Amino acid sequence: MRLCAGQGWPSVPGMFSVNIKKEELKVMYDVIIIGAGPAGLTAGIYAARGGLKVAIVEFAMPGGQAASTENIENYPGFPEGVNGYELMNSFHKQALTFGVEFIFEEVQNLDLKEPVKKVQTNSQGLEAHAIIIAAGSKPRLLGVPGEALFRGRGVSYCATCDGAFFKGKRVVVVGGGNAAIEEGIYLTKFAQEVTIVHRRSSFRAAQIAVNRAKENPKIRFELNTVVEEILGQGKVEGVRLHEVLKGETREIQSDGVFIYIGTDPNAQFIHGEIKTDDLGYILTDQHLQTNIAGVYAAGDIRNTPLRQVATAVGDGALAAVEVEKYLAEMK
Numbered sequence: 001m002r003l004c005a006g007q008g009w010p011s012v013p014g015m016f017s018v019n020i021k022k023e024e025l026k027v028m029y030d031v032i033i034i035g036a037g038p039a040g041l042t043a044g045i046y047a048a049r050g051g052l053k054v055a056i057v058e059f060a061m062p063g064g065q066a067a068s069t070e071n072i073e074n075y076p077g078f079p080e081g082v083n084g085y086e087l088m089n090s091f092h093k094q095a096l097t098f099g100v101e102f103i104f105e106e107v108q109n110l111d112l113k114e115p116v117k118k119v120q121t122n123s124q125g126l127e128a129h130a131i132i133i134a135a136g137s138k139p140r141l142l143g144v145p146g147e148a149l150f151r152g153r154g155v156s157y158c159a160t161c162d163g164a165f166f167k168g169k170r171v172v173v174v175g176g177g178n179a180a181i182e183e184g185i186y187l188t189k190f191a192q193e194v195t196i197v198h199r200r201s202s203f204r205a206a207q208i209a210v211n212r213a214k215e216n217p218k219i220r221f222e223l224n225t226v227v228e229e230i231l232g233q234g235k236v237e238g239v240r241l242h243e244v245l246k247g248e249t250r251e252i253q254s255d256g257v258f259i260y261i262g263t264d265p266n267a268q269f270i271h272g273e274i275k276t277d278d279l280g281y282i283l284t285d286q287h288l289q290t291n292i293a294g295v296y297a298a299g300d301i302r303n304t305p306l307r308q309v310a311t312a313v314g315d316g317a318l319a320a321v322e323v324e325k326y327l328a329e330m331k
Helices: 038-049 064-068 084-097 159-166 178-187 207-215 309-330
Strands: 028-034 054-057 101-103 107-111 117-121 125-133 137-139 170-174 193-197 219-222 225-232 236-243 248-253 256-259 263-265 295-297
Touching: 028 038, 028 117, 028 309, 038 054, 038 064, 038 084, 038 125, 038 309, 054 125, 064 084, 125 309, 159 178, 159 256, 170 178, 178 193, 178 207, 178 256, 193 225, 207 219, 236 256, 295 309
Parallel strands: 028 054, 028 125, 054 101, 125 295, 170 193, 170 256, 193 219
Antiparallel strands: 107 117, 117 125, 137 263, 225 236, 236 248
16 A cells, blocks of 8 residues: 555655755755745745755655645635645746755754754754744544554555555545545545544534535445444454444444544654644744744644645745845844
8 A cells, every 4th residue: 555644655756856965965055944845845935036045855755745635626726626746746846946955854853052053864964044844744643453553454544645445445534624524525436435434423624525525425424423443354344433422332344444633743853942832833923933043834833723735835935035034134
């Protein structure tokens, strides 16, 4: 089963078009951007277009979670929607056009105490006068027995990546937000039946998406219900459900489980210097600056009331402009 966002990305022809030699990395960057999702790519475009020397460090594939979305319906300018991979590929190409350097490694640690900021990846140290953290978020785990065991063998967090493996089969989608409903609808292209399991009686998803799901004959709902365990021998074969109001437990057959119950920040490389909220999302002011001068956060990794491609793009643009101002004041 193909790995996707939060699991490690496969190589994609045409995406990794810049190979940076190690001797070329022994330079001082104006700004290093951590993460190549919509926020990071936009920040890179704006910063490089503004004449800054920019590097984007990304451990996986450009585009982040947006690149694994089959159809983005609410991004302005696309009345019929736009394929997430294609949109993010365009962002990536545009960043390359303006001279952004891409370093495909994982950030291990940050040293932000001095005016020159240091970024340690798994193989090298990088330096810059400013940092934009746009590392995004990763799918939240359900935390039930069988989830880890069957990950990649029926348990998935990306319908676009893995939906085709379930042609003619039954699948369960867990969650009640936009991602759960929209990806549940997408899965009906392949599966013969999609069961959406939600712990409440109402959904957090947009009503237009909920209505579309309810009108789809392949979709059924299990409301006020939680998944207690994912069952199987070698692969997913079913789930054990618990009806919250009735207190009843039962099992249903399923060949796959797609989990969409929220996200957690990709902040594993942040070790106390930067202030975060209780969930680990980075706190910023209205200029997207963190508590450390010269360090900014943009997109899903920061404490924000809305996490969408459109808001990530806005964050990336603002963060880049604020970095330009910060660097100008340093001269």
